[in-house]
Structures are given as structure tokens and as C-alpha cells.
Amino acid sequence: MRQIREEDHAVVMVDDGQVVAEVGYKSIDDHSLVIDHTFVSEQLRGQKIGKELIDRVVDMARNQHKKVIPACSYALALFKRHQEYSDVWQQ
Numbered sequence: 001m002r003q004i005r006e007e008d009h010a011v012v013m014v015d016d017g018q019v020v021a022e023v024g025y026k027s028i029d030d031h032s033l034v035i036d037h038t039f040v041s042e043q044l045r046g047q048k049i050g051k052e053l054i055d056r057v058v059d060m061a062r063n064q065h066k067k068v069i070p071a072c073s074y075a076l077a078l079f080k081r082h083q084e085y086s087d088v089w090q091q
Contacts, residue, residue: 001015001016002014002015002020003015004052004053004056006056006060009024009025009026010022010023010024010025011023011025011053011056011057011060012053013044013049013052013053020040020041020043020044021039021040021041021044021049021050021053022037022038022039022053023035023037023038023039023050023053023054023056023057023075024036024037024038025057025068027066028069030066031065031066031067032066032067032068032069032090033057033061033066033067033068033069034068034069034070034071035054035057035068035069035070035071035072035075036071036072037072038050038053038054038072038074038075050074050078051078054074054075054078058085058088061088062087062088066088067088067089067090068085068088068089068090069090070089
């Protein structure tokens with residue numbers, strides 16, 4: 001059974017005890033965080049799981065009144081394609 005949870009500086013998807021997807025982030029100051037990597041296992045690619053995990057990080061940033069710097073290429077591509085991230089995107 002798949003489960004999404006927050007861990008230390010990451011939002012992960014776990015399936016049968018194995019991490020199958022992950023979005024890593026770091027707080028760089030009191031006002032912003034950087035998404036520094038995204039991983040989705042090959043068998044789950046194309047199912048928008050990466051976006052689902054990034055959405056969780058974005059929601060967390062909104063709740064903490066922080067801006068997001070999408071440093072990894074996948075996160076940056078999502079931020080460019082989806083206007084709903086514009087309120088938290090630190091460009």
C-alpha cells in the first residue's frame with residue numbers, strides 16, 4: 001500500500017516499506033526553501049507522482065509563509081508550466 005509522508009527535508013512515497021518517490025528540499029532561511037531533487041522510480045513514472053509530491057512541498061511552504069526555489073530540473077519545469085505555483089515561486 002502506497003503512503004505519502006514527510007520525512008526530514010523530504011516528502012516521500014513509500015510502497016511496502018520501500019521509498020519509491022521523493023522530493024527533497026532544504027530551508028535556506030526563514031523565508032524560503034529550495035527543492036533540490038526529485039526522484040520517482042521507473043515503474044511509477046508518467047503517473048504524476050512527482051507533481052503530487054511537489055504539491056505537498058508547495059502546500060507546506062504556503063502554510064509556513066515561505067517562498068520556493070525550484071532548483072531541480074523537474075521542479076523548475078513544473079513551476080514554469082503551472083500558474084498555481086506563482087504565489088510561492090521565488091524567481
